[in-house]
Amino acid sequence: MTTFTSARDLGAGFHAEVIRPLLGDVPYAAGLVGWGSDVLGYDTARSTDHGWGPRLHVFVDADEVERVRKRIDDNLPDLYQGHPIRFGWDTQTPIHHITVTTMADWLTGHLGFDATQGIRTQDWLITPQQMLLGVTSGAVYADDGRLAPVREALRWYPDDVWLWMLACQWSRIGQEEPFVQRTDEVGDHLGSRVLAARLARDVMRLALLMDRAYAPYSKWLGTAFARLDHPDGLDRRLAEVLAADELADRERALVGAYEVMARRHNALGITAAVDPSARQFHERPATVLGAERFVAACLERVRDPRLQELELVGSVDQFADNTDLLTTTAAYRRLIGIYEK
Missing domain, CATH: 1.20.120 (Four Helix Bundle (Hemerythrin (Met), subunit A))
Structure with missing residues (x-):
């Protein structure tokens, strides 16, 4: 039986052996962040049967995104430690899951706001805790200084x-x-x-x-x-x-x-x-x-x-319990008016 290796550990090796050499002298941060049990460190051998494999986010400056993305796309191997680099699940077509983006763009897409520009009270309250965990709990493999301040700012509520x-x-x-x-x-x-x-x-x-x-x-x-x-x-x-x-x-x-x-x-x-x-x-x-x-x-x-x-409705997690709402940024952000008296 093959010994289970967590996605965090798999990602660390994948970053060090595959991704880091491709980036050369480009300043960047990288980590396993966003969605998934593996971001939280809760994945087990059972997790490997569904949407599991080497994946991470690479954060660079805006003028480097396309160049870095192409370099990675053109040079990825098919396998890493026996795991397919391109994988899918259910109706998802197999693709690689190395996302190259800017910190601001990713935060806006993931949370609904750019936390590098400050966090308003209503932003704290409308953001599901799972989405905050997606920023603060994942493994960090490299950081040129752009990821740590964001994670620290989002570490806990005021x-x-x-x-x-x-x-x-x-x-x-x-x-x-x-x-x-x-x-x-x-x-x-x-x-x-x-x-x-x-x-x-x-x-x-x-x-x-x-x-x-x-x-x-x-x-x-x-x-x-x-x-x-x-x-x-x-x-x-x-x-x-x-x-x-x-x-x-x-x-x-x-x-x-x-x-x-x-x-x-x-x-x-x-x-x-x-x-x-x-x-x-x-x-x-x-x-x-x-x-x-x-x-x-x-x-x-x-x-x-x-x-x-405010009425004591609580944060979005305290008054809503719908998976589609709490995992869809555009959906929960439409409710921000609850906190904007």
């Missing part, structure tokens, strides 16, 4: 944007936390389980947000969450939520997860401390955290007037 998004994520939990009990009470046991699963997912995304880690798309959300540190047993509690057959067990595990997140929130020290203990939902027999208290604490620290005026 504090005001982060606080506002935390408020929005807490709000999502607060809006539905009493419904797990209420649906079960009327005999909708399936609905109660579905709501519990939704809330578990929201807690996972809140954990990533608190840890200053962008959330990848759904296939890898659990993997990213698992790679966080959970000495407080959050992962175990969420597993118990999903495994629970009875409301009492489901609610106990959910409330335990909420209290863990409340303590994590306080440990960040970014807002005034909030009582992390659970409580009864008004006069009803549901146990909740009262997540709206954490919403208020976050909003109290937001200073950006634009964010202070």
Whole structure:
């Protein structure tokens, strides 16, 4: 059996042995960035059966693009370490996947804006986290100084944007936390389980947000969450939520997860401390955290007037869950007006 080599490692060798010699003295940056599990470092041997092989982006000055592109097109071998250089998938015609472009053009096409010219609040909010990961998480094979500043600028949200998004994520939990009990009470046991699963997912995304880690798309959300540190047993509690057959067990595990997140929130020290203990939902027999208290604490620290005026819809990942929208730059950019009061 052939030992699996990650696309990051394959790309490093491919760049050093094939691409770098072709570029000569041309200033450039190169890396495995953009789309794909391999950019995130999540590819496995299974990944090699579908759209996988040597690929990378080469960033040069605008007046060098065509010359470098032609040099690469004309001199690529057919194989590298036994892997076809030109490959496709599904209806995709096999082509090579060495993209030669400028940093500005690629950022505009990938994100919808040129991050080298600054990042507005609305740009942060309308850009899916997976797209930001496509810039900040991939392997870098060469850099003449044009790639590192962009990756650093996009590494994480400004504090005001982060606080506002935390408020929005807490709000999502607060809006539905009493419904797990209420649906079960009327005999909708399936609905109660579905709501519990939704809330578990929201807690996972809140954990990533608190840890200053962008959330990848759904296939890898659990993997990213698992790679966080959970000495407080959050992962175990969420597993118990999903495994629970009875409301009492489901609610106990959910409330335990909420209290863990409340303590994590306080440990960040970014807002005034909030009582992390659970409580009864008004006069009803549901146990909740009262997540709206954490919403208020976050909003109290937001200073950006634009964010202070916005409804708590959240970033695009927090209000939309459609793959075609979140992976199509032109589509999600059409929604930027939500943030332009």
